[in-house]
Amino acid sequence: MKSQRSKAAITGILIVMTGVALWSGAVFAQDKYPSKPIQVIVNYPPGGPVDIPARILIGDLAKELGVSVTIEYKPGAGGMIGGAYVATSKPDGYTLLFTSISSIISAPFLEKETPAYDPLKDFTQIASTVVIPNVLTTHTSSPLTSLEAVIKAAKAKPGSLTCSTPGAGTTAHLVLDVLRMHGIDIIAVPTKGGAPAATSVLGKHTDLGIHLYSAAIPHVKSGAMRLLATTDNMAQEPKVPTFKEKGFPEASVLGSLMGLLGPRNLPKPIQDQLASATRKVVQIPAVKKAFEDAGYTVDYRGADELAKKYIDDYHAIEKVAKAAGLGKYGK
Numbered sequence: 043m044k045s046q047r048s049k050a051a052i053t054g055i056l057i058v059m060t061g062v063a064l065w066s067g068a069v070f071a072q073d074k075y076p077s078k079p080i081q082v083i084v085n086y087p088p089g090g091p092v093d094i095p096a097r098i099l100i101g102d103l104a105k106e107l108g109v110s111v112t113i114e115y116k117p118g119a120g121g122m123i124g125g126a127y128v129a130t131s132k133p134d135g136y137t138l139l140f141t142s143i144s145s146i147i148s149a150p151f152l153e154k155e156t157p158a159y160d161p162l163k164d165f166t167q168i169a170s171t172v173v174i175p176n177v178l179t180t181h182t183s184s185p186l187t188s189l190e191a192v193i194k195a196a197k198a199k200p201g202s203l204t205c206s207t208p209g210a211g212t213t214a215h216l217v218l219d220v221l222r223m224h225g226i227d228i229i230a231v232p233t234k235g236g237a238p239a240a241t242s243v244l245g246k247h248t249d250l251g252i253h254l255y256s257a258a259i260p261h262v263k264s265g266a267m268r269l270l271a272t273t274d275n276m277a278q279e280p281k282v283p284t285f286k287e288k289g290f291p292e293a294s295v296l297g298s299l300m301g302l303l304g305p306r307n308l309p310k311p312i313q314d315q316l317a318s319a320t321r322k323v324v325q326i327p328a329v330k331k332a333f334e335d336a337g338y339t340v341d342y343r344g345a346d347e348l349a350k351k352y353i354d355d356y357h358a359i360e361k362v363a364k365a366a367g368l369g370k371y372g373k
Contacts, residue, residue: 081137170303178269186270192228236256
């Protein structure tokens with residue numbers, strides 16, 4: 043009788059242990075990330091300077107993560123519509139934002155009322171991928187052959203030089219505000235994007251232009267456009283001086299560092315897994331070449347490093363916004 047009771051007890055224990063193991067396995071499988079497609083929000087229109095590196099990235103990122111990764115476009119309001127969408131999404135790693143870090147930070151500074159998101163509190167920094175600078179350009183026939191020549195001319199006759207930009211409030215436009223912080227008065231001529239800003243320079247409608255490097259590439263190659271200064275070092279044009287090197291350090295945060303953000307409270311293991319996968323992808327030689335051919339320079343930063351830079355850039359951009367009297371800092 044004892045033997046039968048012992049056998050029954052052992053059988054019961056084994057059944058319980060098997061049940062616990064199966065339950066634990068089910069929980070593990072359920073918690074495994076990623077286990078379904080990931081949606082990447084691009085907060086600017088298709089074909090633009092934010093979309094291009096996103097497209098280059100996601101194919102190999104999907105292979106690295108082992109799930110489908112798709113892009114959905116939510117442009118508008120200087121990127122704030124797509125930013126707000128991700129900021130209010132569930133922090134499970136399945137809705138991410140690929141964006142220009144500087145733009146996601148700077149856009150709320152243009153708002154006089156409460157913005158759609160708080161750039162400091164509403165996002166989790168995952169990883170940066172590439173940077174594309176804003177460049178100061180002029181026509182090759184112009185006597186303004188260097189940044190020093192521009193500064194000299196602007197100081198000799200304040201307000202005499204004109205400079206096209208992609209639009210008021212863009213990071214390119216803020217570069218002119220940085221110059222004004224240093225007593226250099228150049229008249230801004232806002233256009234409707236980087237290409238029109240470059241066209242203005244080519245047509246000699248403005249003395250200068252400030253716009254993303256991608257808008258300058260074909261004209262630099264043709265010999266029609268000259269690069270005078272850049273917000274960031276470029277793999278393609280290593281001899282072009284940075285604004286920081288020429289005494290304007292505030293401009294160093296006004297290039298477009300592209301990267302992945304998630305909603306706030308994204309779990310650290312998911313954050314780190316996505317950062318690691320991104321690092322592997324940007325190191326692939328074919329991916330790196332595709333970025334550089336399109337005008338971008340690989341600038342990878344993992345979650346912790348990007349989080350520190352993000353805060354530093356926020357305060358630096360806020361300083362420029364205050365000096366320029368933008369948004370809530372306006373009179």
